[in-house]
Amino acid sequence: MRKFILLAALLMAVTPTACASSPQVETGAWIVRDQLADPANIAPLCEEIESSGVDTAVVQIRGRADAYYDTSLAPRAEEIVSPPPYDPYRAFLDACSSERHIAWLNVYYLWGDMEPPASPEHPVNSSPEWHLTDRDGRPVSEYTLLDRAMGWIEGVYADPSSPGYRAYFVSLAREVVEKYPVNGLHLDFIRYPGPAYGQGGLLGASWFNRYGFDARYLPATFGEVDIEGWLAGEMSPAISFITTAKLLWAGMRAENVTALLRDVRSAIGEAGGDVEISAAVVPDAPAAFLEKGQDWRGWMKEGLVDAIYPMSYYGSSERVGGQLEKIRGEARALAPNVKLWAGLGAYIKEPSQIAEE
Numbered sequence: 001m002r003k004f005i006l007l008a009a010l011l012m013a014v015t016p017t018a019c020a021s022s023p024q025v026e027t028g029a030w031i032v033r034d035q036l037a038d039p040a041n042i043a044p045l046c047e048e049i050e051s052s053g054v055d056t057a058v059v060q061i062r063g064r065a066d067a068y069y070d071t072s073l074a075p076r077a078e079e080i081v082s083p084p085p086y087d088p089y090r091a092f093l094d095a096c097s098s099e100r101h102i103a104w105l106n107v108y109y110l111w112g113d114m115e116p117p118a119s120p121e122h123p124v125n126s127s128p129e130w131h132l133t134d135r136d137g138r139p140v141s142e143y144t145l146l147d148r149a150m151g152w153i154e155g156v157y158a159d160p161s162s163p164g165y166r167a168y169f170v171s172l173a174r175e176v177v178e179k180y181p182v183n184g185l186h187l188d189f190i191r192y193p194g195p196a197y198g199q200g201g202l203l204g205a206s207w208f209n210r211y212g213f214d215a216r217y218l219p220a221t222f223g224e225v226d227i228e229g230w231l232a233g234e235m236s237p238a239i240s241f242i243t244t245a246k247l248l249w250a251g252m253r254a255e256n257v258t259a260l261l262r263d264v265r266s267a268i269g270e271a272g273g274d275v276e277i278s279a280a281v282v283p284d285a286p287a288a289f290l291e292k293g294q295d296w297r298g299w300m301k302e303g304l305v306d307a308i309y310p311m312s313y314y315g316s317s318e319r320v321g322g323q324l325e326k327i328r329g330e331a332r333a334l335a336p337n338v339k340l341w342a343g344l345g346a347y348i349k350e351p352s353q354i355a356e357e
Contacts, residue, residue: 028056028341030104033063036088037079046096057098058186061089062105062172064112064155065123069103069180073172075119089180102184102278103176107169107260108132109189112155114145123165124156130165132157132193135216137200140193153193160192160256160293161203166263174267177275184276185268186309190257191282191292196220198253207252211245218246221291253293261304278307280343283323285330300335307338313345317356320344 029049035041036059049057061068066077069089080088093101110131111117111124123130124141131139134151141156148155158165173185198204199215207215219242229235230243261279268275281296282288289295299305310327312320324342331340346354 026055027053028058028100028102029054030343031057031059031092033060033068033077034079036061036068036092037077038081039086039088039091042091042095045092049096049098054098056100056102056183057092057096058102058104059089059092060104060106060188061176063109064106064117065110065158066117066119069176071172071175071179073168073175075117075122078118093180100183101181102186102276103180103182104186104188105173105176106188107190108158108160108192109154110156110158111141116141123158123168127164130158130162130168132159132197133201135196135199135204135220137204140197151194151196153197157189157193157197159198159201159203160253160260161198161201161206166260169260170263170267173264174271177268177273178271182275184278184306185264186278186280187261187264188280190261190279191288191294192253192257193292195291199249203252203256207249211248215249218242218249227286250290250293254289254295254298257293258295258298258302258304261299262302265304276306276339277304278309278339278341279305280309280311283310283312283327285327297330297334300331300338303335305338307341309341309343311343312357313343313348317353320357 029052031045031049035045062074063077065074067074068077068080070084070087076084077088080086089103111122116122116124120126128139128141131141133139139156140148140151140153143151143153158169160166176182177185192198199207199218199220204215226243230240230247233240235243261277265277268277279296279299282292282294285297289297296305296308300308308327308331310324312323314320320342324340328340331338342357344354344357
């Protein structure tokens with residue numbers, strides 16, 4: 001059997017209030033977009049999903065600001081081998097009888113290759129004003145391979161502080177739930193790529209207007225020890241000031257990401273239907289907030305997500321288990337009705353370890 005499912009074994013436990021003594025479990029798989037590119041893959045893919053017994057198919061239909069579905073809002077993915085009217089996502093939905101179907105969209109990640117996309121309508125080509133910049137104001141679209149490696153960035157990202165991009169993505173999300181019979185919308189790459197981005201762009205300008213000094217004077221990162229010292233009041237006034245400013249900066253970045261999620265939630269509600277909104281999140285909540293602008297604890301508390309998928313890919317089974325137990329405790333205290341899925345690294349681990357996790 002060909003291995004179509006590259007990321008699998010997502011485990012969900014329902015809320016303790018629903019079934020305290022015997023938590024219900026559900027399994028699913030992330031279906032990576034290239035499996036839909038060739039119509040010949042659809043039938044065997046559906047057979048594998050059925051034989052594996054997964055309950056939910058989370059299918060990637062937007063990878064790099066392109067589309068594996070029918071839309072006029074985004075360019076058709078270059079990897080699709082059959083011309084229209086072949087609609088990869090429609091073909092999958094028609095052929096697969098999975099109990100639940102979730103449409104998986106990458107949010108801010110736009111492009112990964114060094115060569116730009118072929119389509120002039122692709123945001124990398126058509127909308128440079130949307131591109132994320134680093135602390136020096138340099139767009140990541142101008143990075144070399146070495147720059148990408150040194151900056152720990154996969155490729156071109158959209159700037160979360162761009163109101164134009166935010167409105168554009170919200171229109172994409174709404175179109176998907178209106179056009180396809182999906183049970184949910186799964187948002188991936190809903191974050192900054194790292195801490196050293198945004199200070200030289202739109203958000204940096206907003207910061208200067210609000211606080212009167214250049215955000216690039218702030219350190220890109222700080223550790224847990226700094227936070228502990230700040231909370232305990234054990235810092236000098238100067239260092240305490242810098243740490244306070246850095247926390248305010250982290251909050252501004254996170255608020256831009258949250259604003260997009262809030263707009264998606266509103267648009268999906270206006271579109272009608274019972275559509276679950278979920279997000280892939282960095283497992284460590286402080287790192288997610290401070291480094292990635294991803295306030296998933298706030299999202300749960302505000303009711304912006306119905307489910308979270310902690311990306312617990314790396315390390316031993318004990319490390320993965322420890323991460324998930326911590327998240328479970330945090331989530332139950334904040335929002336007991338939010339579903340929790342364990343996103344496991346089946347693409348880098350042996351099946352035996354995934355089974356154990």
